[in-house]
Amino acid sequence: MVKFGYTILYVNDVTKSIEFYEKAFGFNRKFISPDNDYGELATGETTISFASHTLAASNLKDGFTPSGLNQKPFAIELGFITDDVAAIFELAAKHGAAQVAAPKQKPWGQTVAYVRDIDGFLVEICTPMG
Numbered sequence: 001m002v003k004f005g006y007t008i009l010y011v012n013d014v015t016k017s018i019e020f021y022e023k024a025f026g027f028n029r030k031f032i033s034p035d036n037d038y039g040e041l042a043t044g045e046t047t048i049s050f051a052s053h054t055l056a057a058s059n060l061k062d063g064f065t066p067s068g069l070n071q072k073p074f075a076i077e078l079g080f081i082t083d084d085v086a087a088i089f090e091l092a093a094k095h096g097a098a099q100v101a102a103p104k105q106k107p108w109g110q111t112v113a114y115v116r117d118i119d120g121f122l123v124e125i126c127t128p129m130g
Contacts, residue, residue, distance in 0.1 A: 078123045082126075
């Protein structure tokens with residue numbers, strides 16, 4: 001059996017990124033390593049983790065493409081479910097997220113909005129399906 005355990009975002013400053021997610025989305029910190037190279041948030045069953053560019057480079061000898069607000073987002077997103085999309089959309093912006101798409105109701109009834117976090121990663125904020 002395989003279980004999805006975590007997603008790791010490669011960031012410039014692990015502590016700063018974790019603090020953003022705590023303030024913007026209300027997640028709780030699991031831990032940050034003493035050297036500030038790795039950290040995790042408690043987000044439910046699946047963890048969002050953060051690794052410094054330095055740690056990522058040590059693991060990926062051929063390098064990687066860092067995310068940034070000065071380029072288009074990667075073709076992937078984090079999806080956060082809430083009953084109040086508009087409030088979380090505004091809270092995220094208040095704490096430094098770049099607003100991409102304001103809350104909009106989709107034909108299937110779900111409300112969806114998009115922001116980019118302080119490192120440029122795309123975040124979908126949406127109501128539950130069904």
